[in-house]
Amino acid sequence: MTMRVKLLSETVAFFALALGSTHAFAVSGSIQAEIPFEFVIGDKVLPPAGYIVDVASGTEPGVLTIRTMKSGERVMFDTIQIAEKADPKMVELVFDTLSDKTNLTEVWGVVDSGRAVKHLVDGHPLERAPEALKRHVSAIRIVGAR
Numbered sequence: 001m002t003m004r005v006k007l008l009s010e011t012v013a014f015f016a017l018a019l020g021s022t023h024a025f026a027v028s029g030s031i032q033a034e035i036p037f038e039f040v041i042g043d044k045v046l047p048p049a050g051y052i053v054d055v056a057s058g059t060e061p062g063v064l065t066i067r068t069m070k071s072g073e074r075v076m077f078d079t080i081q082i083a084e085k086a087d088p089k090m091v092e093l094v095f096d097t098l099s100d101k102t103n104l105t106e107v108w109g110v111v112d113s114g115r116a117v118k119h120l121v122d123g124h125p126l127e128r129a130p131e132a133l134k135r136h137v138s139a140i141r142i143v144g145a146r
Helices: 002-026
Strands: 031-035 039-041 044-046 049-055 063-068 074-082 092-098 101-108 114-117 134-138
Touching: 031 092, 031 134, 074 101
Parallel strands: 039 101
Antiparallel strands: 031 049, 039 044, 049 063, 063 074, 074 114, 092 101, 092 134, 101 114
């Protein structure tokens, strides 16, 4: 009898862990956004289009991909974790406009925290724009994007 109780409690603990992991995964995933302007990631200039942003398959959440919904063209880019926003469930892309370039600088909603895009200009991190020069593009969470 004691063995059955122990086995039952281990089984319940295993399923609770599995359900907890599923819940954690559910708060992250692919996001989709319609970006109505040209923008830059690294040395790539991307046109206005519909895009899907996701974690690059088989990598840590530090490497993300963005691909056009129409052609499937894909760009991978490095990111670093940034502090949480007031609304952690916010799903959006943030762009900084400096000089004549609009750079993707933040991604919110692909993983459990925000991700800052690592841009280098002549080997130095990209200077961030003041809030007034930032463009926020709302995105939606999608399921089964791969």
